[in-house]
Amino acid sequence: MLPSLELPEWFPEWALPSEPPGTSRREDPTLPTSQTTADDSQSGTNCAASGEGEPEHVQPEYRDGFIRVPPREIIVVPSQDRTVRRKLRGIHLFMITINGTLGTGLYWRGGQILELGGPLAVLLSFLLVGLLSWAVMQCITEMLCIWPIPGALSVYVSEFVDVELGIAVGIAYWFTYSVSFSALIATSAAEFGFWPGVNGNTGIYGGIIYLCIPLSLVFFNALGIEMYAFIEVVSGTIKLLFLAVIVIALIAINLGVGPSHRGYIGVQYWNAPTAFDTDAATNWGTAFLMCLSIATFAYVGVEIVAASALEARWPRRTVEDETRRTTSDMSRQSNDTLIGNSVKFSSIFISVLATIAYSVSGMLASFDIPRDDCQLPRLSWINSTESAECSTSPDSSQTNTASAFVAIAAQSGIPHLADIFNFFLVFTSLSCANTNLYVASRALFGLTSRLDGGSGQSWFLRLFSWFGKTNRRGVPMKAMVLSAVAFWWVPFLQLRGGTTTSTPIGMFIEILAEMGSVGVLIVWSCECLAFIRYYHCITSHRAALEEKKVPQVRRWDRHDYPYRSHGQPVLAYIALTGCIFVLIVVNAASLWNGFHKLPFLSSYLIVLSFIALWILLKLVRGAKWSFVDLSNSQRVVKKLLDLHDIRMGAT
Structure with a gap:
């Protein structure tokens, strides 16, 4: 009634x-x-x-x-077995994104950047890439607050840029997080090797790290979204507490706490802020560009809120709220508009929080350890004279680690602090792997949930539509299992090739891991382009949108529009330019001092594969080689209302 x-x-x-x-x-x-x-x-x-x-x-x-x-x-009416349960609150979305963003990039990439480009490169790299991620998220947030739908990142590109490009974006996004799930398991194996009792034990590696731990993560993802969200809140809170402990410990070590009694306050190691690895680059500028490429990996995950928003709780006003509001007030902000409030905070501020966390922790690390310290991680594909000197130095017996924080803790002389920091690193990797599996499953579900699996469709469409179904708990179980097993075999390769990149197997795993960050850059670029076309679309058809009273897309109406990002569309053009610059120029800097297979394949294999996939989809679908036509007002109005329908149908 x-x-x-x-x-x-x-x-x-x-x-x-x-x-x-x-x-x-x-x-x-x-x-x-x-x-x-x-x-x-x-x-x-x-x-x-x-x-x-x-x-x-x-x-x-x-x-x-x-x-x-x-x-x-x-x-x-959408089928019940093709919908998820909207149970995630704002805190759940925030913690899921925290777990997916603050991964190994926080503890490992900072040390690698410090060794490669010196202290100044650490600060500038994290700040600049952080600004780029913030600009990208401004574009995504504006569309996401209107349409928190399954496969949002793919749909935005399909609707406003090109259908086949949108499909390719969805596949690339799924690949990024599916392969990252396995890459993080492989990374955690190297971190487990810090402890002598585990290092080299194939039984522990194969039976526990490569088999039991991934099975446990699959089990966590198979739970209902309420229980999974609780696990993410707990692990995210623990991860933030770990970060706070590390920051406090680094400050204390620098002030002289511990047997080492350093007390340098960062002055000594900042005497040469632009010192760099001369084996990797011929000048600091080139080394800095390579540092920017490494820093990009650390920000993979800031857009995860777009993948989890399809399960965000749909807000409802109480009876008291309704009675307090007048009819005119209600006409200005409907319940549909309020859905943006659930995703807005996480979408806007995760990139800011990550930038602060990376910049502060990286700066503190540069105060406590010199750039040429033998325990800092180095680029595996460089024949480094520093590495040769370290192998023959009296300190070569020091425990090997991939984290600057663990190295600082070991050198501080504080008992068991290095073991505690390494445990933090292992926990961070596995919690990030758990979130990556969740994101991969929702990305695949978003791609396939609206496919028609009828008998009149081709066999591969019927097959893909099977992965767009959910179980009785609203979990896309089929999509989750496929996302887990697609690259589950990758860590097992380390049983034969070891955990270093000096072997072909180790190099292969490293390439897969690096391809993930490049894949996200491709997705970011396409989202910026989608927003630019969306912005010009609603601006060009303002009269038609006003005449039809299409809600939530009239950007000029402050009361009806969920979120209006800053400085648009200039900011979107800057973000798009920045993403393309990193993809083409920054990632090529590692090749300026000589060609190396590993950085070339890591940077450009996924780009070439993405372009080939886009072309293949165009040929198979017989589509036009042009972007979506947004010139007709009636079609634009229908397109926007169809997106509203998808949003409503997802509840």
Whole structure:
């Protein structure tokens, strides 16, 4: 029964409360249209609400010399086994994104950048890439607050840029997090090797690290979203506490706590802020560009909120809220607009938090350890004279580690501090792997949940549609299992090739891990382009959007628009330029001092594969070699309403 409330003129038909949740109504575009009478419209609404099927047949009307056939209403109700449960609150989205972002990049990449480009490169790299990630997230957030839908990143590109490009973006995004899940398991194996009792024990590596731990992560992801969200909140809180402990410990060590009694306050190691690894680059500028490429890996994950937003809780006002608000107030902000509030905070501020965390921790590390310390991680593909000197030095017996923080703790002389820091690193890697599996499963689910698996479709579409189903707990179990097993075999290769990149197997695993960060840069670029076209689309068709009263896309209406990002569209152009610059120029800097297979394949194999996939999709689908046409006002209005329908149908 409809509430006794006068709805505003712009209130869309698909959002009437008499409809079942997730039900949308759209006129069949294949039939002639006409202006329906009030009785006809009410009759159709009653039919949709009662679920009695199509409205009774109405005789065609002869008017103005033409036969007017009343529009036929099609009731679209998404299948129950193709929807997830919207149970995630803002804190859940925040912690999921924290777990996916603050991974090994926090503890490992900073030390590698310090060795390669010196203290100044650590600060500038994390700050500049952090600014780039913030600019990208401003574009994504604006669209995400309107349409928190399955496969959001893929859909935005498909709707506003190119359909086949959107599909390629979805596949690249799934690949990034599926392969990162396995790469993080492999990385954790190297971190387990810090402890002598584990290092070299193939039974522990194969039976526990490579088999039991991934099985446990699959089990966590198979739980209902409520329980999974609780696990993410707990692990995210622990991870933030670990970060706080490390920052406090680094400050204390620098002030002289511990047997080493350093007390340098960073002055000694900053005497040459632009010192760099001369084996890797011929000048500091080239080394700095290589540091920018490494820092990009640390920011993979800031966009995870777009993958988890499809399960964000749909806000509802209480009775008290409704009585306090006037009808005019309610017309300005509907419940549909409030959904953006659930994702807004995480989407905006995760990149800021990551930038602060990386910059501060990296700076503190540069105060406590010199750039040429033998325990800092080095680029594996460089024939380093420093590494040769370290292998013959009296300190070569020091425990090998891939983290600057663990090295600092070991040199501080504080008992067991290095073991504690290494445990932090292992926990961080595994919690990040758990989140990456979640993101990969939702990315695959978003790609396949709206596929038609009917008998009239081709076999591969029916196969893919099978992965777009959820179980009784609302978990896309099939998509999750495929995401887990797709690259599960990769860590097992280390049983034969070891955990170093000096072997072909180690190099192969390193390339896969690096491809993940490059894949996210491709996705970022496409999202910036999608926002640019979306921005110009709604600006060009402002009159039509006002006339049709299309909600939530009128950017000039502060009360109806969920979130308006800053400095647009200039910021989007800057972000797009920055992403392309990193992809083409920055990633090529590692080749300026000589060609090396590992950095070349890590930087450009996924780019070439992405372009080839896009071309293949164009050929197979017989599509036009042009972007989506956004020049027609009627088509644009329908496109925006269709996106609203997807959002409503996902609940």
